[in-house]
Amino acid sequence: MAYWVRFKRAGAAEFGTLDDATISVHSGDMFGASQPTGETVSLAEVELLTPTVPTKIIALWNNFHALAAKLNSPVPADPLYLLKAGSSLTTPGATVRRPASYDGKVVYEGELGIVIGKTATNVSEEDAPTHILGYTCVNDITAADIINKDATFAQWVRAKSFDGFGPFGPVVATDVEPSTLVVRTVLNGDERQNYPISDMVFSPAQLVSRISHDMTLLPGDIICCGTSLGVGTMKAPENAVEIVIDGIGTLRNTFVQ
Numbered sequence: 001m002a003y004w005v006r007f008k009r010a011g012a013a014e015f016g017t018l019d020d021a022t023i024s025v026h027s028g029d030m031f032g033a034s035q036p037t038g039e040t041v042s043l044a045e046v047e048l049l050t051p052t053v054p055t056k057i058i059a060l061w062n063n064f065h066a067l068a069a070k071l072n073s074p075v076p077a078d079p080l081y082l083l084k085a086g087s088s089l090t091t092p093g094a095t096v097r098r099p100a101s102y103d104g105k106v107v108y109e110g111e112l113g114i115v116i117g118k119t120a121t122n123v124s125e126e127d128a129p130t131h132i133l134g135y136t137c138v139n140d141i142t143a144a145d146i147i148n149k150d151a152t153f154a155q156w157v158r159a160k161s162f163d164g165f166g167p168f169g170p171v172v173a174t175d176v177e178p179s180t181l182v183v184r185t186v187l188n189g190d191e192r193q194n195y196p197i198s199d200m201v202f203s204p205a206q207l208v209s210r211i212s213h214d215m216t217l218l219p220g221d222i223i224c225c226g227t228s229l230g231v232g233t234m235k236a237p238e239n240a241v242e243i244v245i246d247g248i249g250t251l252r253n254t255f256v257q
Helices: 065-070 156-160 203-214
Strands: 003-009 011-020 023-029 035-042 057-061 080-084 095-097 107-109 111-117 132-137 166-173 184-189 190-196 222-224 237-245 249-256
Touching: 003 222, 080 156, 111 184, 111 203, 111 237, 132 203, 132 222, 132 237, 132 249, 166 249, 203 222
Parallel strands: 057 222, 095 249
Antiparallel strands: 003 011, 003 166, 011 023, 023 035, 057 080, 111 132, 111 222, 132 166, 184 190, 184 237, 237 249
């Protein structure tokens, strides 16, 4: 297993593997031929970046049986998804601020993120895992009141694409068995979400395969697997949010009103 990170040092972006609090700096390409340079750097001495720079962020809706049952929604025959703007992405540890143009509910959504490692076009479910580099933690922040504000058009993309509404990281964990993972969301010290990835309607392999028949997936692209029970509003003036997935890590961000 490896934990890949991107970081900024002396104004330049670099990448490597993280072991406890030490980064082994690599050269080459995270998605191709890479090798350690022999140099190490302390995590405390650098600024973590988003672990990849995706060309697109795909976000699933209604992908967990438990939430579908609570909402009395039928289990979909095909993956239901939207795209988040690339400009919504922000780094681990960043402070996310309420948009000046919106005064309604803002909710957290702790999710597992699939990180594409190899270009995928029309791939089979059996071959899909070879196109996955690994997995990461995602907080799919949402301006909930916007979604159904206009009765003629559900505004999913606008609700989820404000600047800063796409924190992910801090690492990409490789050689992870996703069906064993559990997603937890902790808001201001209180656990609000705790759900198993094994409850997903569409597995990671199914998602990569089916979506790759709709659009080509490129190295670094993120598929946010959707969320389950426990989504809630961030109400405090300052909110500490942690997305915790044992086997991957903890994504920490702050949301301020």
